[in-house]
Amino acid sequence: MAQIQETSSNDGGKVRSKKQSTKVDMAPLVDLGFLLITFFMFATTFSKPNVMNLNMPPKLDDKIIDQNTPEVKISNLLNIIIGGDDKLYWYQAELKDVAPELLQETDYSAEGIRKIIQTAAARAEDKDKFTVVIKPTDDASYKNVVDVLDEMEITKSTKYGMKDADAKEVEVYKQKAGK
Amino acid sequence: MARVKPKRHSPNMDLTAMSDMAWLLLTFFILTSNFREPEVVEVLTPASVSTQKMADDDMMKVSITKDGKYMVSLEEKDRVPTLELMGEKYGVRFSDSEKKAFKETAEFGAPMQGLRQFLNLTSSDREKYLKSTQAGIPLDTINPNKEVVDWVFAAKEVNENVNLAIKGDQKATYPQFKLLLSELQSKNMNKFQLITTAE
Numbered sequence: 001m002a003q004i005q006e007t008s009s010n011d012g013g014k015v016r017s018k019k020q021s022t023k024v025d026m027a028p029l030v031d032l033g034f035l036l037i038t039f040f041m042f043a044t045t046f047s048k049p050n051v052m053n054l055n056m057p058p059k060l061d062d063k064i065i066d067q068n069t070p071e072v073k074i075s076n077l078l079n080i081i082i083g084g085d086d087k088l089y090w091y092q093a094e095l096k097d098v099a100p101e102l103l104q105e106t107d108y109s110a111e112g113i114r115k116i117i118q119t120a121a122a123r124a125e126d127k128d129k130f131t132v133v134i135k136p137t138d139d140a141s142y143k144n145v146v147d148v149l150d151e152m153e154i155t156k157s158t159k160y161g162m163k164d165a166d167a168k169e170v171e172v173y174k175q176k177a178g179k
Numbered sequence: 180m181a182r183v184k185p186k187r188h189s190p191n192m193d194l195t196a197m198s199d200m201a202w203l204l205l206t207f208f209i210l211t212s213n214f215r216e217p218e219v220v221e222v223l224t225p226a227s228v229s230t231q232k233m234a235d236d237d238m239m240k241v242s243i244t245k246d247g248k249y250m251v252s253l254e255e256k257d258r259v260p261t262l263e264l265m266g267e268k269y270g271v272r273f274s275d276s277e278k279k280a281f282k283e284t285a286e287f288g289a290p291m292q293g294l295r296q297f298l299n300l301t302s303s304d305r306e307k308y309l310k311s312t313q314a315g316i317p318l319d320t321i322n323p324n325k326e327v328v329d330w331v332f333a334a335k336e337v338n339e340n341v342n343l344a345i346k347g348d349q350k351a352t353y354p355q356f357k358l359l360l361s362e363l364q365s366k367n368m369n370k371f372q373l374i375t376t377a378e
Contacts, residue, residue: 029198030201044212050229050230051233052372052375053373097346136181138354141353144347144353147225150227150229154228166233
């Protein structure tokens with residue numbers, strides 16, 4: 001033990017050298033120990049990066065796709081086109097009807113795309129069949145794609161898919177963006 | 180009359196035991212934590228609300244840097260067998276010292292033809308190379324050279340439980356990401372994990 005009680009009864013008359021107490025103040029040592037523990041505990045759990053799962057559909061033959069493509073009502077479908085320069089567009093229509101007037105611009109804020117997904121989901125005819133189709137164009141950055149995927153998580157849209165923007169959509173998007 | 184005084188305890192408590200325990204725990208945490216391998220090329224990942232943590236084991240990483248280059252980082256125990264497998268495929272023979280150097284490289288980005296040269300560099304030269312414009316593992320569909328995909332599948336052959344995490348830089352473009360996804364999908368690999376930072 002580090003502590004030994006000092007007994008000082010000096011009555012012999014002899015001059016003794018003063019005994020130093022063997023007590024050491026342990027408090028700073030303990031403080032430091034716990035501080036380092038806390039640091040290591042946090043450092044180990046926070047160094048792990050977060051991940052987001054992305055499952056893509058398996059590649060199928062065109063024949064199988066043609067046979068099994070279900071009819072999807074327009075109101076159950078929300079198309080999001082990711083443009084360049086952090087721009088975002090959406091429409092709810094048949095692909096053949098897409099026109100620059102139909103394409104609506106929005107942004108990545110909570111009031112922008114998130115509201116649109118939520119209102120579209122609420123308006124959908126069959127709420128359990130509501131599907132979001134994410135269509136990034138070649139101008140989009142990786143961050144934009146992750147941001148939109150993240151919105152899927154936030155709005156709890158479980159049905160969503162990602163595919164390249166159709167040639168017609170790219171054309172319309174370019175007109176809209178004024179390129 | 181003498182009053183009975185309660186025996187006064189010294190306010191000094193014996194802290195030795197507490198200190199012992201603190202240092203013991205500290206030693207435990209230091210020894211069990213594995214340190215993050217240093218990143219040569221900085222990749223700033225986009226933010227997301229996802230709270231899922233990346234698994235400790237059986238992960239391989241393909242990074243897309245902001246210049247659109249691909250880098251691969253393999254699990255330490257799988258590195259040498261994967262290198263041997265790739266060497267067989269591309270007809271490159273690696274010496275023992277090159278294998279050792281490969282085992283110690285957390286992240287590499289060199290084409291197969293230049294990999295031996297890359298492994299013979301000193302570690303500071305290797306860092307310089309990775310930061311230069313020549314770095315990166317080729318993934319090209321025009322002159323078919325899909326080394327990134329080959330690395331991924333070689334690592335999968337060595338360790339079938341390995342998962343692929345894609346670590347893209349915020350500034351990486353969608354076509355670079357799409358190219359990687361579509362090449363892997365064409366070989367029927369459809370599950371990915373995207374590394375993000377917490378918001």
